[in-house]
Amino acid sequence: MAESGESGGEYAVELVGITKRFPGVVANDDINLRVRRGEVHALCGENGAGKSTLMKILYGMQHPDEGVIRVNGAEVHFRSPADAIKAGIGMVHQHFMLADNFTVAENVLLGAEAEHGIGAAARARIAELAGVVGLRTEPGLLVEQLGVADRQRVEIVKVLYRGARTVILDEPTAVLVPQEVDELFDTLRGMREEGYTFLFISHKLDEVRAIADTITVIRRGTSVGTADPRTITSRELAEMMVGSELPDPGSRESTVTDREVLRVEGLSLAGEEGRRPPLSDVDLVVHAGEVLGIAGVEGNGQTELVETIMGMRHASSGRVVLGGKDISRASTLERREAGIGYVPEDRTRHGLLASQPLWANRILGYQTRPPVARGGPFGLLDLPAARRDTERIVAEFDVRTPDVDVPAAALSGGNQQKLVVGRELSGSPVLLIASHPTRGVDVGAQAGIWEELRTARAAGLAVLLISADLDELIGLSDSIAVILRGQLVATADPSTVKPEQLGAAMTGADDAHASEPAGASGGAA
């Protein structure tokens, strides 16, 4: 930490002419990025534009084919993250890498025992850094007892403890509610004053404008320029990222009918021994042409709710009725055949077969139905038809791919998601369950997916939408229910509700202390 005053150019990190080629559709092509010491530098761009790749290169996880990395003016070659850490660069991943059953202090020390040992010196250093980062919990507390915001701070302490002066934050606000975002930003500003440098990756444009000193925009693998957050509007920024006029999110009219499509009554899911049940007594109704949004901090039962409705988990009590038919006991396949489309929250785990070609992925979930299956006693598949229909999805949903024979893993996240959404809207579903349908998806693909959802809704589709993106929820939903600790605790009218109000309901701040972290376990009765 004594090196902060070291000279060597005004830039903490410089990436010059970085090029990286992949077997997918996206590469880094001649990217330039200059981060001044002591600033918060935002990196914006479509997902699949190459942000993650660029950060992995900077963090030593991947090696550039061409280009130069300079840290404090000196050229460096990182062979692994360990090299990057030595050079004072740390990364906080979007998905936290913490051991739940370890304490805060143990998590920080794990793998960094050589820094200050594991005794009093280490404890003192952790306490000091916790002060810097604004982590107010006891270092002896188990990580599983912490909320999301505190876990994030533990991650930041972790990288600082390893000597980082430049911290890469990969979509740090994706898991936070608005109040927590504000707190995080206060912390970042304070740390900036102490000379820390931040590389802030996000595609939430308002947040980027609120926190960044400089913005670099990446589009299709190359840097299109930098912007001053004080003068640029979100809309201009988005247009820089997408490279075209954005569709207007405002204009829409209600298409809600009074025809019930999905009715869930008293749905409960038994928890593990001694744990609070993940779902208790959930009631909800979705009508044809209606989008019902479920708002909630992650880990409050959204995943369980969706997977129970899909039949992947078995409810301990309650009923699921689809179009007047009780499907509580039906298998996942039967539910799909009854007309449920399912966009899972984790497309790589639940939505796609990574090494199989796109046309084989078209079959997944539709093994028994035309156009991809002929049926019959042998359950014959219709491969030519599967290929044709995949080509249709690729064209209609603007999936960018050389052809339908490439493995799904070769596509960028946004294009994978468009393929999944396209597939799940095929075969005229009556209900679509969309879990975070635009997570990790670029602005262009996001607008496209929203448009497809609206079109399908106008045609009478019922949609159950789960999202952590409050703007998306408010923008798409006809009504919103808030889920907290496995229960639906509140409803809101998206035409009047403000994100801050939803955030309060999501954390249970209405009936508890205002700053109580949301992800905290069910200890609070």
Place this chain on the structure above:
Amino acid sequence: MTRLRTVLLPPALAVLFAALLCAVALLISGDNPLTALAVMVTQVGAGTTAVDIVNSAAIYYIAALAVAIGFQMKLFNIGIEGQYRLAACVAAIVGGALVLPPVVHTIVILLVGALVGAAWAGIAAVLKAYRGVSEVISTIMLNFVATGLIAFLISTDAYGVLRGNNISTQPIEPSGQVPGIPFGAAGTVFGLLFLAAGLGVAYWFLLNRTRFGFDLKASGESPTAAAAGGVNSRRMVIIALLLSGAVAGLVGLPELLGRDFAYTLTSPTGYGFTGIAIALLGRNNPVGIALGALLWAFLDKSALALDNVGVPREIVLIMQGSIVLSVVVAYEIVRRYELAAEQRLVAAQLRARSEEPEAVGSGGRP
């Protein structure tokens, strides 16, 4: 064409590497590798060797298919050995006891073999599906149980009869036997060779053209995605292992119905483990497995001639072992090489595209 290269290159490399390794081993021990190779190749034309190779290959092929069915779902059925031996034993007992018209008699014996194989594998399937017991462990254990069970079944206390120095089951009447294709002095090819070929075709069809095959591959690739796609993983585990066991149950029948007509204490063993090696070598592909089975049989049968020129025939075991090891390595090397080649290709495509970015960018939207 790159696909073809990906498929063919690794086994070719592996065989070449294994041959080199053996050549080195022979040179060290003071023998001439070229002589050994020449002797092995000329041996194919001698006596019944050619027919023996085809017959062995047919048996290996069935065993490898049984393994490959499990591999498709990342299930490792090591119990082919126990399944085929028990199935052959019970099929021999039932076939020897029954008096039925021709064809019907044969079909009954085949069915009994398949059913016994499936039932034996079914124990492991149920343990896996309902109790989470690793099929690797349970099938290995069941191999030992099968050995004991067979010893009991063919003892004179149970169904065995003493013939000379050997204990065997009651011989199957000619009505149950499957006539071979005679080649005079060159020997007789098993009639059930066609069963092996038919199983290969059925395997290919099942895997690539049916919902079951899709479900199987999907479960193997990603159990979570398969579950979300409506595949019942528990059911797939059971069906896959039952099917693998049923095919395994047929492994011993070409010899039983084409040559031995009874199951004896000295009936051949080890086909199940050979099948695992060949399934690996053939990468679970029906044609690849056929080639692998032929290669394996060639090595086995031609090795007999090595003794004549004073070369230890165990060199063939070294060869077989190193083929299996190096094929696994070779697949990985070629895969990486192909990936790099694909990267260059896509990069070139991207560059070509970026020269006309507007046409691509707005292509999908009118």
